[in-house]
Amino acid sequence: MIGTLSVCGSSGIGLRHPHVGEMRQRRPLVGFLEVHPENYMHTGPGLDDLEDLRLSYPLSLHSVGLSLASAEGICREHLNKFNRLANKLQPRLVSAHLAWSMSEGVYLNDLLPLPYNTESLDVVASNVDHAQQVLGRRLLIENLSAYLALSGSRMTEAEFLGELVRLTGCGLLLDVNNVYVSAHNLSFVALEYFNQLPQGAIGEIHLAGHAINQTPDGAVLIDDHGSRVPEAVWQLYAEAVSRFGQHPTLIEWDADLPALDVLIGEARMADQIAAASLEGGHHACAA
Numbered sequence: 001m002i003g004t005l006s007v008c009g010s011s012g013i014g015l016r017h018p019h020v021g022e023m024r025q026r027r028p029l030v031g032f033l034e035v036h037p038e039n040y041m042h043t044g045p046g047l048d049d050l051e052d053l054r055l056s057y058p059l060s061l062h063s064v065g066l067s068l069a070s071a072e073g074i075c076r077e078h079l080n081k082f083n084r085l086a087n088k089l090q091p092r093l094v095s096a097h098l099a100w101s102m103s104e105g106v107y108l109n110d111l112l113p114l115p116y117n118t119e120s121l122d123v124v125a126s127n128v129d130h131a132q133q134v135l136g137r138r139l140l141i142e143n144l145s146a147y148l149a150l151s152g153s154r155m156t157e158a159e160f161l162g163e164l165v166r167l168t169g170c171g172l173l174l175d176v177n178n179v180y181v182s183a184h185n186l187s188f189v190a191l192e193y194f195n196q197l198p199q200g201a202i203g204e205i206h207l208a209g210h211a212i213n214q215t216p217d218g219a220v221l222i223d224d225h226g227s228r229v230p231e232a233v234w235q236l237y238a239e240a241v242s243r244f245g246q247h248p249t250l251i252e253w254d255a256d257l258p259a260l261d262v263l264i265g266e267a268r269m270a271d272q273i274a275a276a277s278l279e280g281g282h283h284a285c286a287a
Contacts (some may be wrong), residue, residue: 011249011270012060013263020049022260027056030267032092032252034060037122040089042080050089060093060250061086061202062173068127068141069100069114083134093204093248095140095173096131098124098161111142115152116160127165130172140203142173145210145223146182157182158196171203176237177229177252179287181221184191190236194243202244207237207270208252226255229266234273241277248272 010031015023022031033053040047048105050059063082066074086094099111111246114120132139136156143157161172174197209227213220229237229251234246251266 001203005245009022011251011267011274013251013267014253015050015053015209016257017046018257020046020053023053024049025072025213026060026260028260030057030264031271032058032060032248032250033116034062036064036285037061037082038063038065039083041085041218054089059089059091060095060248061089061091062142064111065101065129066096066127067100067102067107068111068131069098069120069124070127071123072102074127074131075102078129079131081225083136084142086137086190093140094135094137095142095204097142097144097279098157098164099144113146113148115149115150115154116206117152117154121160121163121167125164126170128164128170132168133235138169138171140171140173142175142206145175145178145181145185145221147185147220147222149186150252150276156188156193156196158193160258163195164202165198170201172197172201173204173206174202174240174247175206175208176240177206177233178223179211180233180236181223184219184221184275194240195242199244202247205237205240205247205249205254207249207266209233224255225252227253228262229269234269235256237270238273238277241274244276246278 011036012032013030015033015035035050040050065078097111099112100114101108126137164170179190179193207229208225209229211222211224211226213222249270251285253263
């Protein structure tokens with residue numbers, strides 16, 4: 001039963017199609033499973049598999065299509081489908097990105113950045129309020145990986161997220177790999193980013209690997225979810241846990257998908273690092 005597995009006490013993995021059969025057969029010990037709701041908004045074998053697995057694992061629904069930063073607002077049909085799925089699956093966590101991906105009714109296959117200013121904040125806050133009202137749940141908002149700074153920004157991403165939390169009561173999904181990638185690419189200090197986040201707002205953490213793209217101007221890090229979590233990101237994760245406490249932590253791996261046991265090993269590494277970071281500290285495990 002779900003109650004025998006604690007989201008807090010064990011890290012989770014992203015459920016991908018090649019691993020579904022093995023997950024159903026073996027039922028290995030992982031803290032939770034995270035999926036993109038856009039892959040399950042219609043009936044079919046995939047949804048049947050997920051309904052079976054949710055009997056053994058808590059679920060997290062992580063949207064890649066809400067387009068929370070769209071000035072046109074959230075697509076009503078998409079949000080309603082998301083809500084119906086959430087009501088069916090009863091996930092422990094629901095989340096989406098601080099990004100836009102829709103314009104004039106056309107979805108773009110990417111998570112696009114926005115300038116961090118008061119105009120953008122008004123748009124995103126309105127959309128988050130609307131999404132939370134329809135879903136009847138607190139939405140966790142994930143920070144993006146950054147490759148350039150937009151000239152219209154008047155605050156940092158962390159400051160923007162803090163204001164969004166204050167205005168809407170949403171939570172945050174802290175992607176530690178994205179912070180590391182952005183800090184390298186835009187030349188800021190990752191720990192200063194942490195300092196600007198509201199302490200009580202973190203509801204989930206993401207970890208992943210990244211690629212290194214060598215250019216004439218130096219290395220650019222690319223958030224590709226295609227490898228093990230690198231040592232520098234593990235170190236930053238330990239710092240995040242020491243500052244914010246232990247929260248449900250997900251291993252993201254989408255490209256060059258490894259064997260299931262590799263993913264499970266990365267999740268167990270996250271548990272070990274979190275436990276070591278908290279040893280002798282004062283942060284409790286977040287429910």
